[in-house]
Amino acid sequence: MEVQTAARALEAAGRSVVHMEIGEPDFPTPQPVLDAARDAIAKGDIYYTSALGIPALREAIARHYREQFHVEVEPERVIVTAGSSAALLLTLALLVNRDDAILLADPGYPCNRHFVRTLEGAPVGIPVGPETNYQLTDDVVGAAWTPNTRGALIASPSNPTGTTVALEEMRRIAESIAARGGALIVDEIYLGLSYAEGPRTALAISDELFVISSFSKYFNMTGWRLGWLVAPEGAVRDIEKLAQNLYISPPTISQRAALACFQPETLSILEARRREFQTRRDFLVPALRELGFQIPVMPSGGLFVYADCSRFGMDSERFCVEALKATGVAFTPGIDFGIHRAADHVRFAYTIAHDKLREGVRRLAAWLTHLG
């Protein structure tokens, strides 16, 4: 956030900035979704909906799981939410009592620990590195589990690392956690942006997981604030009550617009964009390695590369500041994602067009040559 502010200030002062710090897709909302929103507004029915979301959208999401991921999800278990933020808050509000610990990967998405803390729970950041694909594993979860642990939250693909937990490992984790009477929450908001063949949802493993997703990333609907949660059947009624109290209902226009997300026309737009992100990743990772960044695990999804910058001889916060000053290239220090080896890492986002990515790499190359 601070990098973004500094980058915008620099830009306002007339400097050319290459934005590799921005965590949202650069593509506009697809036209069929915009058209559906306009239709909804023309019809004027913009009252509250059910707290769980409009039935047609819950059914469309369930169908999407069947068609894209070959997994059966009952529409009754799909809860439409005001962004994945609301899905996460509802899940944690249901699960976390005071001082309950939730295990999280460090590095990870920084908001997650704030959600847990807001609910008076204890976020426990577990240091992860390349040896576990920057993800929790069954062994790591088992070693960190204590009598106070209520569950684990795994983002797959992850922000900032872009790495994915293999389904076999996810199954081991889910089974161990279930055996301990805990809960597994899987954040799949970047699942649609997977670059490996046949991405797999954790819902293939068990009906007892909490799986969080979003219309913001793959579907390019950031500002619409719409996401969803797939919950175990036994949790739906309690989540409905929480949602009624804490949110009333998700935004109505966004829900009606999102119905258009699952049309073949929209999906073909989105698949072309996914391939474009993959092309950017395929350019950026080797280019950064060439510059001297270490990226031990190829990111398999999402929008980010998490790179070790320790060989450049400054801590990552200073490295980001100096790079921005010297080159106008903005990217994010590790400290924004945790504390484990944060000073050695930076996150690059590939949420800009290919020619800008090239320009960013070119500027960094010149600066680093000069530095080194």
Added chain:
Amino acid sequence: MEVQTAARALEAAGRSVVHMEIGEPDFPTPQPVLDAARDAIAKGDIYYTSALGIPALREAIARHYREQFHVEVEPERVIVTAGSSAALLLTLALLVNRDDAILLADPGYPCNRHFVRTLEGAPVGIPVGPETNYQLTDDVVGAAWTPNTRGALIASPSNPTGTTVALEEMRRIAESIAARGGALIVDEIYLGLSYAEGPRTALAISDELFVISSFSKYFNMTGWRLGWLVAPEGAVRDIEKLAQNLYISPPTISQRAALACFQPETLSILEARRREFQTRRDFLVPALRELGFQIPVMPSGGLFVYADCSRFGMDSERFCVEALKATGVAFTPGIDFGIHRAADHVRFAYTIAHDKLREGVRRLAAWLTHLG
């Protein structure tokens, strides 16, 4: 909620139902707001905004306070939120630590105590009745205050009672709470729907209050999920951080649409609707009194009448069920709003057209005559 479900089931079975249970205005979103939303969609800029909302909307809200309420509010203190639900959660998340008590009127809006509980605080419902206009007073707050008390939340006008705290009393409450080092939160989501001359915002008293408002009620934007918070200057930075973590940003289209709320054309539509609500209230309250309901305090704002039904010889839950069965008139039992004398009270909403209100009263009259 259960009454609403039962009423809809009855309707689906072919019965004619008069809906006096619905807590949202029956008017559609004003046309200039719909037009502004369509323009925003056409422009396609539907990315995340600042977590505090777009600057133009924060300025428009500040201007609205100056023009409608003759109170100066710095735009920097206005925080646009995903509905007043988010404004309340952010405020309470900032203020409430575990076991901190928040004083609330009983009867009151039921979600409020759930917010406090979700944050591991202790909601303390204070029984209030006609002797204090169904509101907290300085004396009542003073008597209930303990070392664990963090603050009080006052809804003025209130749901379900429609009563307002006079500005002089609000000032006494604010000063006593400040002297105790506590915080006063004032929920003004129904302030625009005030039927007394010159409604007064609590912001006239002090810059150190937390004032919550909404685009849902007066502005008829329920499903858009947009509200706002005016916070003390010293709290804004912390609330911004919380908002970034818990919500990212309020819905973008809703924010751009809401800019049209403050145009003279929109305000004149809304003022006509406010007068229509007033006319409904002026019909309904005497009509209910005529039927034998006791309404000791004339509601001065909002959409509801809170009526004592004890003379009809059944508890209010049964009364609602029997009335719905016998007459098809739906309204809400007191238990939905607290526990204090809940079995003696029901809430009627005047969110239906005048002829339907008349029909509801006619049906109730026939049934009650038959009963009595």
